[in-house]
Amino acid sequence: MDKLKLRENFDEIVQRVERARLRVSEYHIVKIVAISKYVSSDEVRELYDLGQRAFGENRVQELKQKCEELEDLPIEWHFVGRLQKNKINHLIELDPFLMHSLDSLELALELDKRLEAKGKKMDSLLQINSAKEDTKAGVMPEVAVEEYLKIIENTKHINLKGVMTIGAHTKDESEIKKSFETTYKIYEALQPHGAKICSMGMSNDFELAIECGSNMVRIGSLFFK
């Protein structure tokens, strides 16, 4: 990819995130995770050279390949995809900085068991199906707080750090906003239980997400357009 274009995209993203976070508060800090699933390790390296440090992938196999190819860089790797049971051990081996997509108590128990066997820990977020879409993973909003507390209670090797959601899949901005507000309310309710991260907002809706309280955005296509 053209280096100049990548720099332009990066500049645009940083400036737009900056303006959105200042609309919330001077003290509202937002972390940008660059989702690199559309590109190769070469582009990740170029973006790293421009200053980006946090990257995310949605497939364990892709994450493994990039981790290996970019071993020489101190990248903070995030996992944001659906985790199949047969890939759990592979993900643990990669020691991701943060797993965004814990989507059930059942998966949490399974992951915890494998972490225990390997003597490792994993920082994770509980994924919320905030617009109740059949096509999306995550726990339903009504039971999210309860599920989060159950995971804390029943696992020893998962450190729950907050929540993640994907905005409603629609062009209707009020519906998208509603899904972010729903998630933010859950996040607020979980703050007394240690929740620190509210991961929401992608290329098409990150400003709205930030205005609804997101402090971590996952941006892919806008970087690499």
Ligand SMILES: *Cc1c(COP(=O)(O)O)cnc(C)c1O
């Ligand atoms: C692909 C992906 C993103 C980034 O999406 P863009 O619309 O390309 O910014 C964010 N989160 C998850 C979970 C993804 O799978």
